[in-house]
Amino acid sequence: ASLAGAWTALVAGFGGLRSHDGAISFAPRLPDGIKRLAFHLMFRGRRLCVEVMAGQATYHLLAGSPLKTWHHGNEITLSNEKAITRPIPAIKPGPRPSQPPGREPLPRSQRKSLA
Numbered sequence: 541a542s543l544a545g546a547w548t549a550l551v552a553g554f555g556g557l558r559s560h561d562g563a564i565s566f567a568p569r570l571p572d573g574i575k576r577l578a579f580h581l582m583f584r585g586r587r588l589c590v591e592v593m594a595g596q597a598t599y600h601l602l603a604g605s606p607l608k609t610w611h612h613g614n615e616i617t618l619s620n621e622k623a624i625t626r627p628i629p630a631i632k633p634g635p636r637p638s639q640p641p642g643r644e645p646l647p648r649s650q651r652k653s654l655a
Contacts, residue, residue, distance in 0.1 A: 551579050555592060556612075565610035566599070568592040569628060583607070588618065598625040 551557050554577050556567035564583055570576075570592055578591040586604030590597065599616065600623035601607055607618045611626045618624060639645070 547579075550577060551581070555579060555590060557581075563609065565613075566590065566597065567612050568597045569631070570594055592628075594628075596625050596627050598623050600624075 554568060554570055554574065556565075556569060558565050558567070568577070568590075576591065576593050578589070580587065580589050580602070582588075584604075584607075586607050587602040588607070589600045589602055591600075592598075597611060599609070599611070599618055601618035601620050603620070606620075609616055609618060612629055614626070616624050616626065
């Protein structure tokens with residue numbers, strides 16, 4: 541059970557695997573400490589190999605009929621003929637999160653000592 545949980549965390553987390561409406565998609569992204577992630581999976585009778593590196597992801601259909609999938613929202617069709625490599629887009633920073641009104645942390649100078 542622990543191994544299955546670790547595999548799911550890596551593949552769904554860093555590999556970005558999502559399943560929806562009978563299809564799968566990928567939005568991989570590796571943290572700085574991990575240089576490469578590779579995994580195999582079976583999906584509807586097709587065997588895939590996915591390799592993720594810092595700046596790109598490679599998808600290879602090892603067995604089965606062609607498969608339509610998505611990489612960061614862009615459609616790709618995998619076939620047995622050749623692997624497809626796509627760049628991993630840079631992260632667009634969002635707005636800085638804020639605390640709810642009245643819940644902001646106090647500045648250090650205003651905190652009471654816990655001693």
